[in-house]
Amino acid sequence: MANAASNSHETPGTPATPALPVPPWERTRRAKTPARTPLSQEAIVEAALHILETEGYDGLSMRRVASELGTGAASLYAHVANKDELMKLVIDRVFDSVEFPEPDPERWVEQVREMMRGTRRILQAHPGIARAMLGQVPFGPSGLRIVEGFMAILRAGELPDQVAAWAGDVVSLYVVASVFEDDIRFAPHGDTSREDMEAWAGQMKSYIKSLPVTTFPNLVALADPMFETGGPDGRFEFGLDLMLRGLASHSRRA
Amino acid sequence: MANAASNSHETPGTPATPALPVPPWERTRRAKTPARTPLSQEAIVEAALHILETEGYDGLSMRRVASELGTGAASLYAHVANKDELMKLVIDRVFDSVEFPEPDPERWVEQVREMMRGTRRILQAHPGIARAMLGQVPFGPSGLRIVEGFMAILRAGELPDQVAAWAGDVVSLYVVASVFEDDIRFAPHGDTSREDMEAWAGQMKSYIKSLPVTTFPNLVALADPMFETGGPDGRFEFGLDLMLRGLASHSRRA
DNA sequence: CTGTTCTACGAACACCGTTCTACAACCGAA
């Protein structure tokens, strides 16, 4: 993941003595422009992704990316139009690692389920990506690859074209929104430790239970299952299952 | 929706002539310290909501709210802890207008559908609210009222408690995310005119169709239904229906 | 060797949320 800039094209015009130790009288000059990685778009995306992983969505700024690369913010704009475009590139970069299976008509529902689980896991591994992804049509190179794979599975399930087309959009919207919600709910809260989550759920639960029963009978009655997370993935799995049941009812199979 | 500030508690010390027209000789004094609305929390929320409606999510800043009220940003912090709290208040303010029916066990699915449609309409009428709402537990006074009403309907549908509890969360997440996506996709784009939407869909469609058929067979085949909006609400209705079908399959009724 | 062209990047612009601090207006007690 790191160390991706040592080989490949040197700038064509440099004389053939790049490996020599830097002479002492040039030390100061060299030190001024450090590292000598000529600042490519790929390097910028990589740096942005690294910051996103380590410092979260709010930690990512153009200045922060620049400082990671040992330069100033203005320099980035030679390789990237603006922060929005950088985000799109980062998103597509993350999509590289999303995998999907060969469509199997017998198992299409399970295949969709697993694909969505995998997508969720990857989004969770890169906090903040989900936030940037909402409202973006994922039509970068990797995005297209994924949508194609998704559609293949849905069509293997013999869904009508209109259903398959909309389902791709709607189900992935659910996945992204779901991660985003968790993200934003616990990200400012510091680390997303399980304890914090449990504590938060406990607070909410007891608050609901303290409400007047006469005006909020159902709310009070459901306080427990509402914050019974059922493991951290219970709610997500439930919603996914809801959509898959609905989807299955559209299938022309069996 | 407006006109909600005329009655209720005056400041306790004022004399009993508040309804009299302002005498002419006081006009100038009145004009100097403008409007003489002593900057209440309610006024701040109202101003914020107004800005959100007219200038969108990005147009809303503390300074902007303050200038709307003819004051400086610092003054707001006497009535509101920070922007986050202001947002929560605005959200709950919007929730005031969400309506829901008396639960009818025979029609519970349709009731949920209509309630979600109504919620969507209200969120769409206040662009930016959806953006602020994601990741917030809607437990302000109005929020609680709505969740209670929602839960009442779900329980009328004889759903298991765990299902009802999760469904409330998951379905509203879908509604909010759905509005948010439209919002963010077309808000920077200027006005959300139907023409712009159609034009955008047309562009996307022809881009997809221009892809190599051998590597993206399904994508190319589904390009038409993918951007066949089926009216602007087609996709939303489809996703909602997906969840409702899944939900109905959990019901202990019939 | 001389333009010309492209990249780098410090400085600056116009914002943002928030806090500090001085100031004015009110209010109850003397």
Add this chain to the structure above:
DNA sequence: TTCGGTTGTAGAACGGTGTTCGTAGAACAG
């Protein structure tokens, strides 16, 4: 009526943001 004390107001400032401007320098073409 005067005197503290409390409270709401608001200008200035702090430390951030994305982005643009203009200059300095290196690399390439003629």
